[in-house]
Amino acid sequence: MSTPTQPPALPKPVIFATSGLGGMLGWAIIHPANTTAVRMSLASMQGDTFSFSKMIREKGVMSLYDGIAAGVLRQVFYATSRFGLFEECRDRLHEIRGKTDFAGRVVVGAGTGATAALISCPMEVATVRMSNDATLPLAERRNYTGVFDVVKRIHAEEGVKAFWNGAAPFAQRAALVGVFQVATLDQFKDLYAKHLNQKKNSISNVFCAAMTSGLIYSIATMPLEASKNRMASQKPDAVTGKLPYTGTIQTLRTVSANEGFMALYNGFLPYYMRCGGHTVSMFIIVQMLRDYYKSMQ
Numbered sequence: 001m002s003t004p005t006q007p008p009a010l011p012k013p014v015i016f017a018t019s020g021l022g023g024m025l026g027w028a029i030i031h032p033a034n035t036t037a038v039r040m041s042l043a044s045m046q047g048d049t050f051s052f053s054k055m056i057r058e059k060g061v062m063s064l065y066d067g068i069a070a071g072v073l074r075q076v077f078y079a080t081s082r083f084g085l086f087e088e089c090r091d092r093l094h095e096i097r098g099k100t101d102f103a104g105r106v107v108v109g110a111g112t113g114a115t116a117a118l119i120s121c122p123m124e125v126a127t128v129r130m131s132n133d134a135t136l137p138l139a140e141r142r143n144y145t146g147v148f149d150v151v152k153r154i155h156a157e158e159g160v161k162a163f164w165n166g167a168a169p170f171a172q173r174a175a176l177v178g179v180f181q182v183a184t185l186d187q188f189k190d191l192y193a194k195h196l197n198q199k200k201n202s203i204s205n206v207f208c209a210a211m212t213s214g215l216i217y218s219i220a221t222m223p224l225e226a227s228k229n230r231m232a233s234q235k236p237d238a239v240t241g242k243l244p245y246t247g248t249i250q251t252l253r254t255v256s257a258n259e260g261f262m263a264l265y266n267g268f269l270p271y272y273m274r275c276g277g278h279t280v281s282m283f284i285i286v287q288m289l290r291d292y293y294k295s296m297q
Contacts (some may be wrong), residue, residue, distance in 0.1 A: 023079020026282030040267030067130030113178030166231030214276030
């Protein structure tokens with residue numbers, strides 16, 4: 001008696017390519033939310049009060065797309081390595097342990113998230129700077145002309161090390177995102193399928209689960225996101241030549257002491273829209289790309 005055969009596994013290049021493409025296309029959709037979140041997060045650092053209507057009135061709607069080239073290019077490294085490595089490491093761990101359980105997924109999610117953040121940090125720094133440059137006082141603007149100009153000038157003016165300003169909170173945030181996404185996304189899919197009579201992995205099911213999961217990890221990771229933004233955007237003190245933020249804990253303590261702990265949550269709503277929206281759009285696009293690939297075989 002023949003046993004049903006499992007569908008053939010996707011080739012590794014297809015896994016990495018669809019992960020990267022899904023991340024890039026998903027980012028193109030939610031980039032305006034990221035720009036808004038970055039500007040709101042950094043407004044208090046600049047001694048300003050953020051106003052969305054004022055930003056649109058003064059900078060125009062298209063300013064929401066400042067830095068999109070760097071953001072999309074970041075996904076080439078971040079999404080490709082994060083989700084591609086996650087599936088590769090998860091499968092390798094299954095071969096070693098003979099099972100894939102919750103704890104294994106959490107460990108792999110945290111490790112691959114942090115690794116992807118370190119790989120993509122130069123493009124993250126470029127994205128933050130380009131997204132926020134237009135809101136700075138004229139005398140403080142860097143006036144970047146594009147993503148390659150950012151890379152060229154950071155290298156020439158600040159050195160290679162500056163590409164990893166904020167790498168620690170970025171990697172810590174990415175590790176937490178990996179943990180919370182892995183820990184909650186599938187559980188919320190099951191919950192909504194059971195209680196809302198949704199078909200699991202349908203668009204509505206993925207949307208509801210991703211937005212709920214995104215809310216949880218947005219609350220958990222926003223202070224690290226704020227710390228990363230400040231460290232990536234900072235300039236040396238004009239008198240001492242020292243950077244105001246030197247590490248994650250020091251940044252969290254300094255901001256909390258000077259501006260209050262809730263300053264770390266400035267820009268939370270657009271940050272949440274970015275997290276949940278990118279999760280939804282990316283996973284749906286990745287699945288569509290992989291289904292298309294299978295249909296062509």
